[in-house]
Amino acid sequence: MSSNPSPHFAIAIDGPAASGKSTLARLLAQRLGLTMVNSGAMYRAITWKILQQNIDPQDTAAIVKLLDLITIQCGSDGIMSTITIDGVDPGDALRAEAINNNVSTISAIPEVREKLIDLQRGYLTHSSVVMEGRDIGSVVFPDTPYKIYVDAAEHVRAARRGKDGEVDSIAKRDAADSKRTTAPLVVAEGATILDNSDHTIESGVAAAIEILRQQGLVIPD
Numbered sequence: 001m002s003s004n005p006s007p008h009f010a011i012a013i014d015g016p017a018a019s020g021k022s023t024l025a026r027l028l029a030q031r032l033g034l035t036m037v038n039s040g041a042m043y044r045a046i047t048w049k050i051l052q053q054n055i056d057p058q059d060t061a062a063i064v065k066l067l068d069l070i071t072i073q074c075g076s077d078g079i080m081s082t083i084t085i086d087g088v089d090p091g092d093a094l095r096a097e098a099i100n101n102n103v104s105t106i107s108a109i110p111e112v113r114e115k116l117i118d119l120q121r122g123y124l125t126h127s128s129v130v131m132e133g134r135d136i137g138s139v140v141f142p143d144t145p146y147k148i149y150v151d152a153a154e155h156v157r158a159a160r161r162g163k164d165g166e167v168d169s170i171a172k173r174d175a176a177d178s179k180r181t182t183a184p185l186v187v188a189e190g191a192t193i194l195d196n197s198d199h200t201i202e203s204g205v206a207a208a209i210e211i212l213r214q215q216g217l218v219i220p221d
């Protein structure tokens with residue numbers, strides 16, 4: 001056992017696309033004074049780079065080779081995670097339809113996941129985090145006691161993405177993310193499910209705080 005364990009901890013927020021987990025994670029982080037880490041942005045950023053380099057998303061060998069050639073820098077602006085690839089922040093390009101359509105293929109590649117999981121765990125060197133994604137409670141931080149699986153009915157999620165201006169085949173992406181062999185979307189052991197279908201943003205945050213208190217996190221009123 002380490003004599004000097006990290007003073008930092010992770011709150012894992014997992015769930016399907018457009019379940020409202022990003023908003024929830026952001027507001028929770030704000031309320032608790034932690035850094036919010038959007039792990040999906042990391043998978044999107046690698047997908048962006050692959051498409052920029054005109055690499056076929058099905059060409060796993062070329063993608064694995066690219067991983068050794070690029071520099072991915074993950075950081076924080078004090079509130080939210082930031083990411084650059086070879087010094088470039090892809091910004092709004094991360095939400096492009098081409099990324100939506102290819103990110104599940106790229107994120108199913110074990111070498112991609114390995115690289116990003118190291119960077120995700122690295123955040124705890126500097127701060128405690130609220131990290132949202134698909135495998136945060138199951139793979140990235142399986143030992144954290146603080147795990148929430150955010151779910152919402154499919155029509156609610158489709159409406160949410162429509163409102164964000166995204167035409168996104170959510171059902172297709174969720175199916176791919178749930179069926180892949182490596183780190184599929186699952187309800188992690190020890191996670192509490194929060195059904196976000198009928199919550200307002202405020203009541204969803206309140207429900208999450210209640211869950212975290214039940215999981216043992218001390219949160220002042």
Ligand code: DC
Pocket residue numbers: 017018039040041043044103104107108132133134135136173177
């Ligand atoms: O959270 P998001 O919709 O921006 O995530 C985009 C994709 O990234 C998602 O369809 C699957 C992948 N992803 C993943 O495989 N593991 C994570 N921890 C986060 C995202």
